[in-house]
Amino acid sequence: MTVTKIQEPINEPIKWVNEEPLKAVQDYSIYKIMPYKYFLAWLENKQVRLEQISSWGDKFELFLFKQKYRSNFDKELKDISMEAVSKAIYGQSWSLCPESDAMWRIYSPNCLSVKIHTTTNKLIKALEGCSPSKSHMITYLGRVNYYSLEALLNRITTIYVPNGVTLEETMVYSLFDKRDVLSYENEFRWAIIRATQTECNGYKQDVPIKPYLLLDIDPKCFVDEVCFDYRLDDNLYNSMKCCVQKFLPNAVITKSTLADFTPMEFTI
Numbered sequence: 001m002t003v004t005k006i007q008e009p010i011n012e013p014i015k016w017v018n019e020e021p022l023k024a025v026q027d028y029s030i031y032k033i034m035p036y037k038y039f040l041a042w043l044e045n046k047q048v049r050l051e052q053i054s055s056w057g058d059k060f061e062l063f064l065f066k067q068k069y070r071s072n073f074d075k076e077l078k079d080i081s082m083e084a085v086s087k088a089i090y091g092q093s094w095s096l097c098p099e100s101d102a103m104w105r106i107y108s109p110n111c112l113s114v115k116i117h118t119t120t121n122k123l124i125k126a127l128e129g130c131s132p133s134k135s136h137m138i139t140y141l142g143r144v145n146y147y148s149l150e151a152l153l154n155r156i157t158t159i160y161v162p163n164g165v166t167l168e169e170t171m172v173y174s175l176f177d178k179r180d181v182l183s184y185e186n187e188f189r190w191a192i193i194r195a196t197q198t199e200c201n202g203y204k205q206d207v208p209i210k211p212y213l214l215l216d217i218d219p220k221c222f223v224d225e226v227c228f229d230y231r232l233d234d235n236l237y238n239s240m241k242c243c244v245q246k247f248l249p250n251a252v253i254t255k256s257t258l259a260d261f262t263p264m265e266f267t268i
Helices: 036-045 101-107 120-128 149-160 168-174 180-185 234-247
Strands: 014-017 029-035 047-052 069-071 078-080 089-095 113-119 138-143 145-147 177-179 187-193 197-200 203-206 212-216 225-228 252-255
Touching: 014 120, 014 168, 029 036, 029 101, 036 047, 036 113, 036 234, 101 113, 101 180, 113 120, 120 138, 145 149, 145 180, 149 168, 149 177, 168 187, 177 180, 225 234, 234 252
Parallel strands: 014 138, 145 177, 225 252
Antiparallel strands: 029 089, 029 113, 047 089, 047 212, 069 078, 089 187, 113 225, 138 187, 197 203
16 A cells, blocks of 8 residues: 555645744744755756655655554555655755854765855745745745654654654654754755645546756845855865856855964964
C-alpha cells in the first residue's frame, strides 16, 4: 500500500512551525550559503530551485518517512510506503546564524560559494506572490529544533505516530526536528507541499511529480547582502563581485572578514 494523496490546501498558503520563541521579533535575518554557479543561475532566471526532500543526503533526514508502517485496514495488514509522499515535498535550508567557519567549510568546499542574506518578511512577501500561492500549494516555515537521537526516536512513538503519522502536517512537522550534533547550523527551513492529484471533469487525476520545484522569486526584491567566502582569491572575488553588481546594484556585496587578522605591536 502506497500513500500518495496529499491534501490540496486552500485557505492557508503559509504556515509557521516552531515559531513561538521568535514571535516577539517581527522580522529577523536568515542566511544561506550556496554555490556561486547556482546563485548566478538564480540571478539570470529569477527562479529559486527547491529540491525534493527525498534527495537530502543526511541519512537521519526524513526519519519519520523511513520507518516501517503497516495498516490494519479491514483487519488485513498491509505495508505502507511513504516514498511517494516524500517526493511531493520540496525544501530548502537556511540559517539564523550570520556566519561560522564550520558553515563555510561545509557548504563552500571549493571556496566558490556565496552567503546571501534576507529577512523573513521578504521571504513571506516573495512566497505570497509566487507560484506556491497561485498553485494552491502550502508552505511551512520555521526554525529547526534539535534533539538527541534517543529523544528523536522517542518523539516518533509519543508524538508523531499517535497524532496520525500519515497526516500531512505530522509528516511536515517532523522535517523541523534534527539531531543535536547538527545544532551548530541553527537552521531555518521552508518546505513546500504540492498536490499529487487534481480534479478534471469531475475525476481525480495524478499530477506528474518533478524532482525539483522552481519558484518565481526576483533576487532584486529578495536579497539584501551577498558575502563571498573569506578564502576566495582577491582577484577572483573582484571579478565575481562585478558580475553580481550588474544584477543587484542595490545589494551590499562583500568578502567575509572572518579570518582577518591585525597583529599587535609589542616592545620586548
